[in-house]
Amino acid sequence: MISNEINSYIESLIPKREEALSKIESYAKEHNVPIMELVGIETMLQLLRLFQPQAILEIGTAIGYSAIRMAKTLPNSRIITIEREQERYEKALENIQNEKLDKQIKVLFGDALELEEQVKELAPFDCIFIDAAKGQYSRFFQLYSQYLSQNGVVFSDNVLFRGLVAKDNLEEKRYQGIVSKLKQYNSELMTNEEYDTLILPIGDGIAISRKR
Structure with a gap:
């Protein structure tokens, strides 16, 4: 992963976001809501500009930050996003409506593992973004x-x-289960x-999987 100094330097070069986005970023920090790190999301948005997906499925809405960023970057796309926590779901709806993006972004409430039937009706997707549990x-x-279109792409955040994940002997016992499963996931992707x-050591680690 890139050093904190390099990461801070890159962040300093990124143009300031509009006020509404900055407020969401501040809210997330104040309320400990996990949103994608700045360099990471800017990297993903640049790749989305290249891929130009028309339909995106996001697993893990949180308060709508990444969905809003994607919608603003790709104004002709439609985004389906899933959130299981009631408070975050309601905050996401509020943020999306404030940005007048509710016609472009559809938020589904519930556990992504239980909403396949609803999602299937909205498929196929050119891009899937995984950023949940x-x-x-x-x-x-x-x-x-299975609902990804031909040549579609899957972005997975936090994979490092x-x-x-690079440590053989993890002292932090509370993270052992998650790290073990992420290692398995990364291996599954690469094989x-x-x-x-490709796994990029940017932000908290982003895996980019392009369907052959």
Whole structure:
């Protein structure tokens, strides 16, 4: 992963976001809501500009920050996003409506592992963005990758998990389960013959899996 100094330097070069986005960023920081790190999301948005997906499925809405960023970057796309926590779901709806993006972004409430039937009706998707419960990444991928269009791409955030996946002997016991599952997930991605995958050591680690 890039050093804190390099990361801070890159962040300093990124143009300031509009006030509404800055307020969401501040809210997330104040209320400990996990949103994608700045360099990470700017990297993903640049890749989305290149891929130009028309339909995106996001697993893990949180308060709508990344969905809003994607919608603003790709104004002709439609975004389906899933959130299971009531308070975050309601805040996401508020943020999306404030940005007048509710016609472009549809938020589904519930556990992504239980909403396949609803999502299936809205498929196919040119891009899937996984950024929810880290221990469930493999299940999310297995469940929803079948609804990815030909040459579609899957972005998975946090796959390096603070660099802990690179450690052989993890002292932080509370993270052992998550790290073990992320290691398994990363291995599954890299050996999946139906996808070409690259893991970028940016932000908290982003895996980019392009369907062959």
